[in-house]
Amino acid sequence: MxxxxxxxxxxxxxxxxxxxxxxxxxxxxxxxxxxxxxxxxEPRERVSKPCPRCRETPGFPEDPAVYAYLLGLYLGDGCISAHRKGVYVMRVALDNAWPGIIDTCETAMRTVRPDNRVCRVRRQGCVVVCAASKHWPCLFPQHGPGKKHERPIALEPWQQAVVDAHPWDFVRGLIHSDGCRITNWTTRMVAGERKRYEYPRYFFTNKSDDIRSLYTGTLDRLGVEWTPCTRDGNPYNISVAKKASVALMDTHVGPKH
CATH class of the missing domain: 1.10.10 (Arc Repressor Mutant, subunit A)
Structure with missing residues (x-):
């Protein structure tokens, strides 16, 4: 036609x-x-290269900071599923309200797997950024059957080394997927008059105890104070509200965009 x-x-x-x-x-x-x-x-002159983990001597991703960010996104709102012929698809679902994060996610996927195409699939209220590769399970061994909060999630030693070297990139990825920066308010009596005060606060929400522990453990190493909160009686939320800690988060993470 x-x-x-x-x-x-x-x-x-x-x-x-x-x-x-x-x-x-x-x-x-x-x-x-x-x-x-x-x-x-499409021309096929490019031959896909093995990932750093599949080399004779396994190594680190070529851009570990970007990898740490993508790891955070994946643990938050990402999944990896088998496709066909040994190929896997990584998908990260992101809210339409944050086009900057969608762009950054696409760039991160292209950087981590430069030989693979990245595409966007529009859904109601969100965009799913996805890419197919045989090597996603090598790079993200947290992949497995079922939902992430229903199975153990732990970093491999080489992943932990990447996160230790680039903790803020990891935290940023987690916040960009399952976190937010909001403005809270409260009232106080001052000289007999009730006044309203507003203050910024970061939240991270995830059902997985293991993923929340990875987040809070990284915050501890960065000197960020945090508090567990409940949602519907469950400890799904992590709050950062102390002024100095919020200032640190603002410097290295900032509001979604």
Whole structure:
């Protein structure tokens, strides 16, 4: 139905980093057709390189700071699922309200696996950033069956070394996925008059005891004071509200964007 020029134009738009949906809307070509052309027509001169963990002597990711950030995102709102022929897909679901975080997540995936395509899938209220690779389980051994909060989550020694070297990147990834910075308020009586005070506060919410422990352990090493809070009677929330600790978080994490 489409000539070769039309097909190449659609693929050129995809190569610019455009989403499948936007190219489909602009060209009037179905998503299915564009996806099939990507598989059949794109050049294959690039050969995927093994990940750092699959080398004869396993090593660290080439950009450990970016890896630490992506690890935080994955532990928060990410998942890895088997696809086909030994390929796995990493997906990170992010709120539409934070386009800067969506961009940063895409960049992180491209940096960690530069030989693999990254795409965005739009869902109601969110964008799922995803990429396929045979090496996601090598790089993120926390992958496994079932929900993360229903199974043990622990870092491998080499991952812990990366987090120890780049703790703020790890914390930023966790906050960008399962955290927030809000403004709380309270009232106090001053000279017989009740006055309202506002103060910033960071929250991190995750059902996994292990993931919360990784977060708070990293905060401890950074000198950030935190307090556990409950949600519906469950200790899902970690609060950072002390002025000095919030200032540290503001310097290295900041509000979502």
């Amino acid at each position: 489409y000539d070769m020029g039309t097909r190449k134009r659609a693929l050129a738009l995809m190569a610019q980093g455009r989403s499948l949906n936007s190219v489909s809307r602009e060209t009037g070509i179905s998503r299915y057709a564009i996806r099939s052309w990507q598989t059949r027509l």
